[in-house]
Amino acid sequence: MAMLRLPTATPGAAANGVRQWKREGLQIVRRALDEGYDVRCLVRPRPAPADFLRDWGATVVNADLTKPETIPATLVGVHTVIDCATGRPEEPIKTVDWEGKVALIQCAKAMGIQKYVFYSIHNCDKHPEVPLMEIKYCTENFLRDSGLNHIVIRLCGFMQGLIGQYAVPILEEKSVWGTDAPTRIAYMDTQDIARLTFIALRNEKVNGKLLTFAGPRAWTTQEVITLCERLAGQDANVTTVPVSVLRLTRQLTRFFEWTNDVADRLAFSEVLTSDTIFSVPMAETYNLLGVDTKDIITLEKYLQDYFTNILKKLKDLKAQSKQSDIFF
Numbered sequence: 058m059a060m061l062r063l064p065t066a067t068p069g070a071a072a073n074g075v076r077q078w079k080r081e082g083l084q085i086v087r088r089a090l091d092e093g094y095d096v097r098c099l100v101r102p103r104p105a106p107a108d109f110l111r112d113w114g115a116t117v118v119n120a121d122l123t124k125p126e127t128i129p130a131t132l133v134g135v136h137t138v139i140d141c142a143t144g145r146p147e148e149p150i151k152t153v154d155w156e157g158k159v160a161l162i163q164c165a166k167a168m169g170i171q172k173y174v175f176y177s178i179h180n181c182d183k184h185p186e187v188p189l190m191e192i193k194y195c196t197e198n199f200l201r202d203s204g205l206n207h208i209v210i211r212l213c214g215f216m217q218g219l220i221g222q223y224a225v226p227i228l229e230e231k232s233v234w235g236t237d238a239p240t241r242i243a244y245m246d247t248q249d250i251a252r253l254t255f256i257a258l259r260n261e262k263v264n265g266k267l268l269t270f271a272g273p274r275a276w277t278t279q280e281v282i283t284l285c286e287r288l289a290g291q292d293a294n295v296t297t298v299p300v301s302v303l304r305l306t307r308q309l310t311r312f313f314e315w316t317n318d319v320a321d322r323l324a325f326s327e328v329l330t331s332d333t334i335f336s337v338p339m340a341e342t343y344n345l346l347g348v349d350t351k352d353i354i355t356l357e358k359y360l361q362d363y364f365t366n367i368l369k370k371l372k373d374l375k376a377q378s379k380q381s382d383i384f385f
Contacts, residue, residue: 081176081215082141084251089139090114092255099131099142122157128164137172137258138165155192159199166203172264173207174254175200179269179335181211197267208257211269212250213335214242216359223285224363226293228371233282233293241275243336246354256346268342273355275336284357288364 089096096115100107110117120127122142132138140161144153158175165173177197181190197209226233250270257263276284282293343350 081212081247081250084247085139085141085254086110086113086115088248088251088255097131097135122153122161125157125160125164128161129168132164132168132170135168135170137174138170139174139254141176150188150192154189155196158196162196162200162203162205166205171206172258173200173205174258175207175209177209177211179211179213179271179337180333201265206264208263208265209267210250210254210257211267212245213269213271213275213337214244215250216244216246216272216354216356219244219281219285219356219360220363223281223293224289224360224367227282227285227289227291228367230291230294232296234296235278235282239277241277241334241336243271243273243275244356245270245272246359249353253346253348256348260346262345269337270342271336271339273339273350273353275334276356281356284360285364288360289368 086096086098090113096113098107098110098115098117099120100110100117101121102119107117118131120131122128138161140158142153142157144150144157162173175196177193178190181193181197184190185194200207200209223233225231253270257268282295286293339350339353342348343353
């Protein structure tokens with residue numbers, strides 16, 4: 058989650074992560090600092106503090122969305138809240154993503170926060186059978202009804218997530234997991250998400266609006282794998298999981314109380330492996346924000362840059378290793 062504070066001359070920002078820093082959360086903090094905002098990062102008390110945030114120049118404060126009494130002190134002097142927090146995998150989804158968000162929104166309203174930005178999921182209003190998506194949609198409505206000046210941003214998918222899911226396993230010759238579904242997702246670079254978010258923050262025409270950020274093109278899993286194979290110069294070891302197996306697993310986990318949350322997360326996976334298209338036309342949004350389509354990075358360019366850099370590093374390491382070999 059991120060919050061913006063008012064420094065001497067310019068509005069500032071502060072960000073908070075709940076389990077670990079989410080991909081867009083990290084880029085929000087970086088972007089806010091680069092643009093001169095004062096950044097306050099809200100994190101749960103934990104043994105391994107997020108010292109890197111302080112190194113970047115942000116202020117880190119401890120609080121917990123599951124403990125509403127810890128929230129008010131963190132909002133003192135804050136101008137804008139950018140909410141990109143989410144719960145830990147082992148926690149019930151409602152604990153942070155609903156109950157915690159309700160407490161945060163109520164506190165923000167009581168303390169006169171001037172703007173609240175909430176990250177949601179594309180098509181969350183169309184899948185009430187998926188607990189996380191239903192909660193996102195309910196939170197959107199709760200935020201709207203709160204009377205807070207707000208912006209809701211629905212996201213489709215992150216390019217950064219594809220590195221660990223596909224790129225790294227292919228390079229390490231490990232299994233790549235996929236499904237047999239024709240789902241298409243318009244992945245977006247989290248740096249572009251952060252940049253567009255701050256453009257929206259400064260645009261009064263966007264207040265109270267629901268925006269959806271999508272990448273230039275929607276990709277199937279197989280298309281992403283094929284692209285990674287071409288850029289890596291080697292074939293992937295693909296293990297395909299039929300959608301029917303996910304459905305059966307979800308039904309079985311519903312029988313046991315302690316696996317209900319697993320079933321909830323499988324429900325989300327099932328939507329992602331259906332024939333749904335997670336994408337929207339962006340021309341109107343770009344026009345509203347004054348953004349040129351050519352300034353949005355494509356998945357081809359993002360992955361090409363990644364593989365070019367990583368393969369160069371691997372080549373350099375291999376060369377250094379040969380130079381250090383000792384022969385007798």
